[in-house]
Amino acid sequence: MALHDFMTIVGRTRELERLHALMKHVETGAPGTVMVDGPGGMGKTSLVHRFLTERGDLTSLRASGDEAESGLSFGMLAQLAAARAPFSPWEGSTDPIVAGLELLDLLGRLQEAGPIIVVVDDAQWADAPSLQALTFALRRLRADSVLTIVIARSPAMPRIPPGLRRLLTGDQTVRLTLAGLGAADLRELAGGLGVRLPLRAAERLREQTNGNPLHARELIGQVPPEVLTDLSRPLPVPRTYFHLVLERLNGCSRPARNLVYAAGVLGFTSPLDAVGRLSGIDDPVPPFDEAVRARLLLDRSTAAGLTALFPHPLTHAAVYQNLSVLNRRELHRRAAELADSDQERLRHRVRASHHPDDxxxxxxxxxxxxxxxxxxxxxxxxxxxxxxxxxxxxxxxxxxxxxxxxxxxxxxxxxxxAELAAGLPATCPVDIRCFALGALALAAGNPAEAVPLLTEAWERCDAAAHPVRAVRIAECLSILCGMAGSGPDAVLWVERATSSATGVPHPDFLGVIHMCALASRGRSDTALALARDLPASVAAAGGGLDRLLGRAAVRMWNDDLDGAIEDASRALSRSDRHSAAYRVSAHAFLGEAEFRAGRWDDAAAHTLAGVSLAEDTGQGWMAEIPRALAALVPAARGRFDEAEPYVAAGRASRASPYSGLPFLNYALAFTATARGLAEGVVAALEPVTTRRFRDFIDEPGLLPWQDLLADAYTRLGRHTEARAVLDPFEERAADRGRHSSLALIGRARGNLLMAQGDFRGAESSFEAALVHAARVDLPFDRARLHLDYGIFLRRRKARGAALRQLESAHAVLWRLRAVPYLRRCERELTACGRPAAAPGEASGWNLTPQEHAVARLACSGMTNQQIAKELVLSVKTVEFHLGKVFGKLGVASRAALCARLRGDDRGDGSADGGPGPVTR
Ligand SMILES: Nc1ncnc2c1ncn2[C@@H]1O[C@H](COP(=O)(O)OP(=O)(O)OP(=O)(O)O)[C@@H](O)[C@H]1O
Ligand SMILES: [Mg+2]
Structure with a gap:
């Protein structure tokens, strides 16, 4: 709806003051959100328009939902950005997350000229993807000077998505609920319209209209002043706003009336020639003029032609609802014939249909x-x-x-x-109900509930009649089997899905699960062969993206980290036509591969982005993986408070065999290792060791928990148990020729043999581990090996050899900022008589992972916009982090920051380029 027909408004001083006060706060560099609600015609749009006029010095972006366009993806966002040409990135895009990022980017750029006001009017009629993108962007405003005003008759309206509703009714949002105007205000309103009302007459008007300004204005305009002021005579009935509109309509000639009705059927605003065609009027201009004079329509003409617009949504509603059902359907039927897009045609056909319509x-x-x-x-x-x-x-x-x-x-x-599922009728066939509820339970992260529902759905589903559903059920079950760790079952379900899938496009995870399940059984070659035909560049929407992500995982497990990072980055950059879960897992795989490759700041940033995406899109089942991964970097750096929130959920009970992948157990064990708590490691991994399905767990390379447990057992003197962990693991790793696992095993076995007093055995185990470690580039694992071997050598009094190992370890641990390990290494070096050359506390170490990631990306030459996109943040948040980094490191320029980071950070495993540009 265009902002329209505004005269000076009366009253509303308190509301305006609150808006101004909030804007003052926003101008200090903090975002603000306001929800303006109240009944139709109460003056919500007018209030906000008034505020925008008073703050005409600021940039504002405005859009409003239009009922007729609520099915049009990104219509609302396109309006928001309309005045910002050439900016319409969501044209052709279908992904609310991409659109949300683009919106953040736009807001970031506009803020360079000062604070911004974003107004979304009639939010209840905006299209769902736009609202989702808006919610996504609003959640990411941290250090942004953006005031967002959302207007709707009520935040509880069904078309407002639950996520946005929560945000709008939450503590962070200022709520302005408009009530009716008071008598004094109405008196002033009447005065503005040239009618002098005594206070008592104004009081009566307030009672009649509830102080609704739209209604009051209409009465003042239609009822002669002497009637308004004469309290001995009642105000004319009927007194509803609808009736007042209809009276005007009835006062028009038939052609004008027909034109207004046709406009009503087409929507709140439409091109006059389309209105003319629909009403069957050859020259629509004269009746249009008449309707404009009667204030039933407004004339909004552009270079493209004449446009008819209703003066108010309630005028439109009154006209539309006054059509008889028969006439309304007939007009929609004709509008469908005249429509020029499939979507438009379908919309009118739906309105024209005599339900039901097969x-x-x-x-x-x-x-x-x-x-x-x-x-x-x-x-x-x-x-x-x-x-x-x-x-x-x-x-x-x-x-x-x-x-x-x-x-x-x-x-x-x-x-x-979930809301839709709750409304499934009681008569809904069991298989359909089971599928819907099962898919929901899986998405929400309740696998124990999902499995029986989906199994029953599959058993009852007629795959020939409903192939789309059959494929989805089988896909869900393959995911669940994968989560439970049963490779063969996962493959079985993939095969069932594929055989039901003739003519049905592959869902997102089929290829991923298939390849991962094969690899979990030691069949990585077969898995990789499935992706052999992937072209060098995979088309954005074409098939194969599921296998690209699958290949990223299999490559990572097979020590091809560069390949894995490349595949996961490509999958991520092309994920906008895929499900929300796909995008989350691309972030998670990328973060995990980067972690292994020693690119820890990137890893932290990508896994954190995965966590926030999983939360924003309600992907409970997926959230566990990025959450667990997000704990690794802070834990390895000794920032246990930061790691804790991510693994806390892992302590919750895990009664079902389908309780997600054991990522959280692993993250807990990893954290306990960094803390030096051997009992903690054993306790954390207890659910892993007792798991029923073992494919994903026992396959070397997938989740490297075995060496952590063996080390813990060794430290606790439980040598037999340590060996029992290492022996079968070593056998399998040797069989697969997996150097990364063999290096871990060699180190852990070296520690075990040392504890048992078999020094010769320990030495050859450490030496063998070094040979394997040289074949793969896993900096952290290699550093731990050097460290443990160094400790062994020092105890064996081989001081020179010990120093060589410890110094190698120190260099890498220093670069990774793996503080707990580094401390140990320094103690050992001191014991060897050579204190570590570098100071123990580097200036950059009190940066948070996100600050680190931002700083590092800045120094890789990325602009702030590029960094924001990569880390799913707003540009202002990036600037905010950079500002903190400057302060903490005591540098004043980007160049100085880069020089500083190069000094501290070299060898982080990442191919750092030269310093980035000083400006964005
Ligand atoms: N405070 C005011 N003083 C004078 N006139 C007002 C005031 N508020 C609203 N009006 C008039 O009342 C009419 C309805 O106001 P407005 O369109 O702002 O209502 P709304 O709450 O946005 O309604 P809807 O929910 O239907 O969008 C407008 O024509 C406007 O000019
Ligand atoms: Mg309004």
Whole structure:
């Protein structure tokens, strides 16, 4: 809706003061959000417009939802950005996260000229992807001078997505609920319209209208002043705003009336020639003029032609609702014939249909499937929901609703999916209910609940009749088997999915699970062969992206870290047409590979981005992996308070065999190791050692927990148990020729043999480990090996050899800033008579991982915008972090920062280039 028809407003001083006060706060460099709500016509739009006029010195972005366009992906965002041409990145994009990032980027750029005001009016009618992108962006504003004002009749309106509703009703949001104007204000309002009202007459007007300014203005405009002021005579009935509009309509000629009705059917605003065609009027200009004079329409003409606009949403609603059902349908039927896009045509056909309508439901379903092929999951879901509404048979209705639920999960709208599922009718066939609830349980991270539901859904599903659903069920079950650690079962479900999938596009995780499951059984070659035909550059929307991500994992497990990082980065950069979960896992795989490769700041940043994405898109089942990975870097650096929140959830009970992958157990053990708590390691890994399905756990290279446990047992004097962990692991690692695992084993066995007094055995074990470690580039693992070997050599009084090992360890641990390990190394060096050359506390060490990541990316030559995109942050947040870094390191320029980091950070494993540009 365009901001329209505004005169000076009366009253509302308290509300305006609050907006101004908040803006003052925003101007200090903090974001603010306001929810303005209240009944229709109460003056929400007017209030905000007034505020914008008073702060005309600031840049503002405005958009408003339009009921007719609520199915149009990114319509609202396109409006927000409209005045910022050439900026319309969401054209062609289908991913709310990408759009959210673009919005953040835009806000960042605009802030260079000062604080910004973003206004979203009639949010309840904005399209869902825009609202999701807005929510995503709002959550990421930290150090931004952005005041966001969201206007809706109520935040509880069903079309406001749950995530946004929470944000708008949360503590961080200022709520302005508009009540009616007082009598004195109405008197002033009347005065502005040239009518002098005594206070008592104004009081009566307030009672009649609840102080609703739209209604009051209408009465003042239509009722003669002498009637308004004469308290002995009642105000004319009917007194509703609707009736006042209809009176005006009835006062028009028939052509003008028909034109207004046609406009009402087309939407809040539409090109006049389309209105003319629909109303069957050859020359629409004269009746249009008449409607404008009657204040039923406004004339908004542009270079593109005449445009008709309703003066107020309630005027539009009154006109539309006054049409008889028959006339309304007939007009929509004709509008469908005249429509120039499929989407528009379908919208009118839905309104024209005599529910139920089988053919239309089928067309909507076909359109939805087309949308899903381009990854437009929100639109897929909306069309399926419409199709379900008008499906004649209850069963079809349920089928389509279930598919809509699955699409919403893919779109990262898990809460919307849950709401839809809660509304499944009692008559819904069991298999459909099981599928919908099972998919939801999986997404929410309740595998124990998901497995029986999905198993039953599969057993009852007629795959020939419903191949899309059959594939999805099988995909979910393959994921669950993978999570439980059963490779063969996961492969079995992948095969079932594939054989049901004739003509159905592969869902996102089929290839990933297939390859990972094969690799978990030692069949990495077979897994990699599945991705052999992947072209060098995988097309954005084409198939194969699932296998690209699968290959990233298999390469990582097979010590090809460069290959893994490349694949995961490519998967990430092309993930915008894939499900929310796909994007989360691309972040997680990338972060994990970077961690192994010693690129810890990148790893921390990518895993943190994965955590926040998983949370924002409700992917509970996926969240555990990035969360666990996010604990590793702070733990290894001795920042245990930072690591703790990420692993806390891992301590929750894990009763089911399907309780996620054992990432959190591993992260806990890793943390306990860094703290030097051997009992803690054993306790953390207890659920891993007792797990029923062992493929993913026991396969060398996947999750390197064995050496941690063996070391802990050794330290506790439980030597037999240490050997029992190492022996089978070594056998398998040797069989696979996996050097990384063999290096870990050699180190742990060296420690064990040393503890048992077998010094010769220990030495040859350490030496063998060194040979393996030289074959792969795993800096942290190698440093730990040098450290342990150095300790052994010092105890054996081989001081020179010990020093060589310890110094090698020290150099790497220093670069990684692995403080607890470094301290140990320094103690050993001192004991060898050579204190570490470098000071123990580097100036950069009190940076948070995010500050580090930002600093490092800045020094790799990235602009702040590029950094923001990479780390899923706002540009201002990046600047904020950089400012902190400057302060903590005592540097004043980007160049100085880069020089400093190069000094401290060289050899972080990452290929640091020269210093980045000083400016953004
Ligand atoms: N404080 C005010 N003083 C004078 N006139 C006002 C005031 N507030 C609103 N109006 C008038 O009342 C009409 C309705 O206001 P507005 O469009 O702002 O309502 P709204 O709450 O945004 O309604 P909706 O929920 O339908 O969008 C407008 O024509 C406007 O000019
Ligand atoms: Mg409004």
């Amino acid at each position: 053919a239309l439901a089928a067309d909507l379903t076909a359109f939805a499937r087309g949308e899903s092929a381009t990854g437009n999951w929100s639109s897929t879901a909306e069309h399926l929901i419409n199709a379900a509404h008008i499906s004649p048979s209850q069963e079809e209705r349920a089928h389509r609703t279930a598919e809509a639920i699955a699409s919403l999960i893919y779109a990262g709208r898990v809460e919307d999916a």
